[in-house]
Amino acid sequence: MSIDVEALFTKALGLGAPWRIEKVDLDTAKRRIDFHLVCDEKRLDCPACHAGEQGIHDRIEREWRHLDLFQFEAYLHAKVPRVHCLECGKSLLTEVPWARPGSKFTLLFEALALSLCKDLPVLQAAKLLRCVDKKVWRFINHYVPEARKLDDMSEVKDIGIDETSLHKGQSYITVVHDLKKKRLLFATEGKDHKTVVKFSDDLKAHGGNPEQIEHVCQDMSAAFAKGVGEALPNAEICYDRFHIAAMAGEAMQEVHRFEMKTNVKLIKEALGDDTKVLKNLRWGMLKDPSDWNQKQTTAMHKLQRTTLQSARAWSLKMDLRKVYNNALVSNDKQQAQAELKDWLSWAKRSRLEPFKKLAVTLQGKFDAVVRGMLDHRNNAYVEAMNGLLQQTKRAARGYRDARNFISIAYLRMSKLKHLPNNPLEMAAPLTMPTGAPGVLTHRCM
Numbered sequence: 148m149s150i151d152v153e154a155l156f157t158k159a160l161g162l163g164a165p166w167r168i169e170k171v172d173l174d175t176a177k178r179r180i181d182f183h184l185v186c187d188e189k190r191l192d193c194p195a196c197h198a199g200e201q202g203i204h205d206r207i208e209r210e211w212r213h214l215d216l217f218q219f220e221a222y223l224h225a226k227v228p229r230v231h232c233l234e235c236g237k238s239l240l241t242e243v244p245w246a247r248p249g250s251k252f253t254l255l256f257e258a259l260a261l262s263l264c265k266d267l268p269v270l271q272a273a274k275l276l277r278c279v280d281k282k283v284w285r286f287i288n289h290y291v292p293e294a295r296k297l298d299d300m301s302e303v304k305d306i307g308i309d310e311t312s313l314h315k316g317q318s319y320i321t322v323v324h325d326l327k328k329k330r331l332l333f334a335t336e337g338k339d340h341k342t343v344v345k346f347s348d349d350l351k352a353h354g355g356n357p358e359q360i361e362h363v364c365q366d367m368s369a370a371f372a373k374g375v376g377e378a379l380p381n382a383e384i385c386y387d388r389f390h391i392a393a394m395a396g397e398a399m400q401e402v403h404r405f406e407m408k409t410n411v412k413l414i415k416e417a418l419g420d421d422t423k424v425l426k427n428l429r430w431g432m433l434k435d436p437s438d439w440n441q442k443q444t445t446a447m448h449k450l451q452r453t454t455l456q457s458a459r460a461w462s463l464k465m466d467l468r469k470v471y472n473n474a475l476v477s478n479d480k481q482q483a484q485a486e487l488k489d490w491l492s493w494a495k496r497s498r499l500e501p502f503k504k505l506a507v508t509l510q511g512k513f514d515a516v517v518r519g520m521l522d523h524r525n526n527a528y529v530e531a532m533n534g535l536l537q538q539t540k541r542a543a544r545g546y547r548d549a550r551n552f553i554s555i556a557y558l559r560m561s562k563l564k565h566l567p568n569n570p571l572e573m574a575a576p577l578t579m580p581t582g583a584p585g586v587l588t589h590r591c592m
């Protein structure tokens with residue numbers, strides 16, 4: 148039985164008329180396989196005005212990198228017909244069904260690259276693909292905006308707004324999440340009130356309605372609150388646990404740092420004159436008690452038997468946590484209000500400036516804070532999102548400008564439905580696309 152290799156690969160690559168493989172070259176030394184394609188047609192439709200049966204002016208040699216075949220890098224080559232149209236007068240290259248116009252990679256290669264970047268840092272994905280990482284960024288920056296154009300936000304009602312910094316302490320990005328569908332809706336540079344206005348415009352562009360937003364979970368930023376007031380008229384703000392816990396943690400650290408600076412003698416008298424003890428104390432105060440090691444446990448037990456400011460600060464932080472946990476269990480608004488009031492009054496009487504300040508802030512937003520105490524589902528999500536954002540930053544390492552960061556955040560966190568599928572996870576048999584070449588249904592080869 149003889150096998151027609153060209154016919155076999157024409158079929159395997161999902162090609163059909165007018166395209167077929169004319170020749171296959173295998174170079175085992177260079178570890179590459181080259182497929183040479185021809186177009187049998189003498190007349191083609193005009194790529195611009197679609198007038199049928201136009202003459203071919205000339206043919207231009209092009210090369211595309213394709214998915215590896217076994218251990219070989221695979222390349223497609225074709226002389227692409229340039230159609231000279233008598234209707235519109237233009238001379239344009241016909242579109243090929245396996246690649247986007249202008250791209251030097253097949254659609255399936257790009258789709259695989261995109262899928263890899265959902266889980267791997269871009270640099271690592273590029274290494275696996277043996278391709279320059281700048282090219283991978285180009286795929287991402289092409290497909291993600293295309294997929295977002297078709298993103299549907301008509302059902303969005305509950306959102307979380309947060310900010311993250313790209314580099315330490317500078318260039319901020321505001322992110323907006325859908326709390327129900329647990330996905331990233333929008334990201335933009337900056338952290339002022341205009342970011343919320345921009346989100347509202349983007350929401351409208353995706354079939355959503357700013358007046359339909361009922362619930363906004365956010366940090367204490369006055370800018371976001373202003374933006375919500377301006378752009379989301381029916382939204383009720385709630386301050387999430389994650390950010391308030393972080394504020395209490397910062398207040399505690401401020402007290403401790405101040406005491407270390409001004410009264411370290413007192414601390415050493417109470418805990419012992421050993422730098423290691425102080426280190427165990429610092430970590431013990433930051434960590435959850437269930438994560439303390441033996442030495443941290445000893446240091447923290449000693450601390451609790453003292454009258455140090457650090458001891459009081461730690462108790463205040465832990466007590467606020469208890470207030471939140473109780474609210475989570477009871478889901479009782481009145482109880483939550485009463486317990487928060489008690490805590491605020493203790494914090495105000497604590498003679499610890501950072502906690503007095505925190506109490507005044509929380510008092511001023513009392514109702515929105517209580518709403519956040521009872522809304523534990525959203526709180527957990529905001530915290531989880533923060534972790535995902537950190538991973539996204541690592542994924543963009545080396546290319547962490549705002550545009551790249553936002554694109555990769557959408558790719559990983561938006562659950563976009565209109566991205567090309569991973570070609571290595573075939574759900575359906577390969578067929579030629581039914582739509583125009585270059586659309587986002589990449590089952591063409």
Ligand SMILES: [Zn+2]
Pocket residue numbers: 193194195196197198232233234235236237
């Ligand atoms: Zn034309």
